Amino acid sequence: MRILIKNIQIGQQPADIFIDGQFIKKTGEGLCDDADKVIDGTGKAAVPGFFNMHTHSAMTLFRGFGDDMPLERWLNEKIWPYERKLTEEDVYHGTRLACLEMIKTGTTCFNDMYMTYPAVLRAVEEMGLRAALGATIFDYFQPEVAEQFKRATEKNFAIPRSGRISFALAPHAIYTVSGDTLQWVRDFAAAHRLLIHLHLAETQTEYQHAVKDFGLSPVRYLHKLKLLSPQLVLAHCLYVDEEEIQLLADHGVKVVHNPNSNLKLGSGHRFKYSEMKAAGITIGIGTDGCGSSNNLDILEAAKIAALLQKGWRCDPTVMPAGETLQCITENGASILQVNAGEIAPGALADLCLVDLQSPAFTPNFHFASNLLYSASHGGCVDTVLCDGRILMENRRVPGEKDILENAARTARKLFEL
Numbered sequence: 001m002r003i004l005i006k007n008i009q010i011g012q013q014p015a016d017i018f019i020d021g022q023f024i025k026k027t028g029e030g031l032c033d034d035a036d037k038v039i040d041g042t043g044k045a046a047v048p049g050f051f052n053m054h055t056h057s058a059m060t061l062f063r064g065f066g067d068d069m070p071l072e073r074w075l076n077e078k079i080w081p082y083e084r085k086l087t088e089e090d091v092y093h094g095t096r097l098a099c100l101e102m103i104k105t106g107t108t109c110f111n112d113m114y115m116t117y118p119a120v121l122r123a124v125e126e127m128g129l130r131a132a133l134g135a136t137i138f139d140y141f142q143p144e145v146a147e148q149f150k151r152a153t154e155k156n157f158a159i160p161r162s163g164r165i166s167f168a169l170a171p172h173a174i175y176t177v178s179g180d181t182l183q184w185v186r187d188f189a190a191a192h193r194l195l196i197h198l199h200l201a202e203t204q205t206e207y208q209h210a211v212k213d214f215g216l217s218p219v220r221y222l223h224k225l226k227l228l229s230p231q232l233v234l235a236h237c238l239y240v241d242e243e244e245i246q247l248l249a250d251h252g253v254k255v256v257h258n259p260n261s262n263l264k265l266g267s268g269h270r271f272k273y274s275e276m277k278a279a280g281i282t283i284g285i286g287t288d289g290c291g292s293s294n295n296l297d298i299l300e301a302a303k304i305a306a307l308l309q310k311g312w313r314c315d316p317t318v319m320p321a322g323e324t325l326q327c328i329t330e331n332g333a334s335i336l337q338v339n340a341g342e343i344a345p346g347a348l349a350d351l352c353l354v355d356l357q358s359p360a361f362t363p364n365f366h367f368a369s370n371l372l373y374s375a376s377h378g379g380c381v382d383t384v385l386c387d388g389r390i391l392m393e394n395r396r397v398p399g400e401k402d403i404l405e406n407a408a409r410t411a412r413k414l415f416e417l
Contacts, residue, residue, distance in 0.1 A: 001036050001388060008041030008353065010343055012367055017046060019349040022388045026345055039393075043357045044382060045367055047325075048341050049108025049130075049350035051332020052298045054197075054235040054256040054286025056114050057123075058086070058094030060101065061411045062291035071203055071265045071292075079291055082414060083115070090410050091119035097407035098296060099127035103397055105297045105378020108350040108386040109338060111233065111256070111286070113170040113197050117156040125162060128391045130350060132336050133161075134170025134197040137185065141178045150184060157192065164387055166195070166336070168233075173199040174218055175206060179225055186227050195231050195336070202236035203267045219244035228253050233335060235286060237276075238268040245272065249279035254335045257327075259304040261288035273309050273319055284335050285327045302328050303376045321372040353383035 003019040010017075016031035017024060026033065059079075066078030086094075091114065102110060109130035114120055117135040124131050135156045139146035157167050169185050171177040177185075189196050201207060201218040214221045219240055222228055230252030237255045240248070248255065257271050276283055285305050287296045302324050309319040333341030340350040356364060360374040371380070384392040391397065 002034065003037050003039065003349075003385070003388070003390070004031060004033055004035035005039045005041045005046065005353070006031075009045040009356065009367070012364075015046075016041075017343065017351075019385070019388050022348055024343060024345055024347050024349050024351075027343060037390075039353070039383065041353060043355065044353045045356055046343055047106070047352050047354055047371070048329040048333075048343055049352055049384065049386060050106045050298045050328045051284060051336065051341070052102060052107045052110040052287055052296060052328075053233070053284030053332050053335060054258055054288060055098070055110055055112055055296060056289030056291070057098035057110070057112050057120060058091045058114050058116075059289030059291040060097040060296070060407060061086075061090065061094040061414060062289070063294055065415065066291065067264075067294075071267060072205060074265065074292070085414060086116065088116050088119040090414060091116040092123050093403075093406045093410040095120045095123035096127060096403050098290070099124060099129050100397055100400060100403045101296045102129065102298075103127070103384050103391050104381065104395070105295075105299060106352040106354075106381040106384060107296065107298050107378075108352070108384060108391075109332065109336065109340065111168070111197060111284075111332075111336060113172075113235075118159060121159060121161060121165065124165060128164075128386055128389055130164045130338065130340075130386055132166045132168045132195060132197070134168040134195075137169065137171040137181065138176045139178050139181045140176060143180075146178060146181045146184075149181070153188070168195040168197050170197045173202075173206070174214075174221060175209060179214075179221075182222075182225055182227055186225070186229075189231050190229075193231075195233055196227070197233045198235065200234045200237055201239040202262075203265075204239060207239040217241075217244065219247055223247055223251075230254075233284075235288075236262065236267070238262060238271055240272065242275065245275050245279050245281070248276070249281050254282045254284065256284045256286045256335075257305055258286045258288040258293070258301070259308050260294075260301050261292035263304070263308075264294070265292055269308055270312055271305075271308070273305075274313070282331050282334055283327055284332050285324075297378045298328050299371070299378050300376060303372055306372065321366070321368040324372055325368055349388040350386050352381050352385075354380050355382040
């Protein structure tokens with residue numbers, strides 16, 4: 001499909017955008033290419049589609065369930081017992097709700113970690129988003145359980161998927177996955193050139209247990225297992241020292257900051273953004289799942305990330321608006337190896353139109369600052385395209401009512417409300 005977007009703003013400049021199939025073909029003023037659809041961009045700005053670099057999509061079903069609890073109790077009392085009850089249809093409806101929420105808030109690509117991979121895949125394929133779907137692996141240090149997850153991973157990897165979706169390996173954490181299984185993950189990922197998506201150094205408790213159980217801090221433990229590589233994407237990494245940051249940088253490891261869940265679960269707030277950036281680590285931002293952050297609004301997470309850095313460092317110059325937005329666009333594209341994250345000829349047509357006709361964008365001296373600090377939530381997103389396909393136009397997503405009703409019904413049934 002050929003789409004021409006007229007009279008749009010890119011950054012602070014007026015422009016048109018011509019999309020041919022999956023890709024942006026031209027940008028510039030006065031374009032008049034023949035198109036199947038023309039979108040009037042008057043009063044709107046175009047931005048690259050956002051990347052949510054760490055989430056658990058179907059946990060939309062757990063929104064508001066088990067709030068205000070420490071991580072370990074939250075997992076053991078509220079999350080894991082009910083996740084064991086989830087059926088494939090439950091995960092499917094929860095994932096569709098997640099995709100709807102991300103579309104409504106401007107995310108076009110996300111890095112997921114969840115179980116029941118076939119259900120997640122089916123939902124994302126139908127909703128039209130781009131994603132790296134990590135099939136979650138646990139073994140609880142039990143060899144027989146490890147074998148079950150290995151076979152399931154091999155089976156899931158063989159399921160056909162569209163070019164919008166990549167398969168990733170998602171061992172949950174070093175306290176739920178044995179060293180032997182982590183090494184199997186390492187080898188499988190290397191053989192098939194897959195990303196590995198893992199929680200690490202999220203809490204002080206995790207750090208202390210790693211030192212007690214393995215004799216090493218979390219990062220040093222992964223280094224011993226030879227897991228550190230450019231294929232590795234680590235979520236959280238709150239508890240790392242200078243030497244560990246350098247280890248991550250030397251091995252090309254990517255890191256995802258999840259400020260909302262870190263704060264809500266009381267995990268910590270001193271993410272070492274400046275130190276990691278100075279070392280050359282590519283940093284993304286994630287919302288985490290709705291069970292711990294309550295929404296999938298990546299713009300809100302980005303704002304909190306920037307404000308936290310300024311606050312705990314007592315330095316307003318740290319993590320400026322443009323740099324923060326880069327974390328949810330260019331950096332995300334780089335981590336997931338996707339030809340997106342910018343509006344330029346040759347890039348994938350993954351983009352959003354932001355409504356400028358609001359108090360948040362008046363006056364519009366600096367669009368990036370308004371988008372991050374003033375709008376601060378995805379409700380300013382008017383239209384979303386992914387892979388050259390319109391997923392939302394004028395805030396309307398096809399089938400939205402049914403998605404909401406099915407997810408609500410699924411959650412009520414799950415919790416027997």
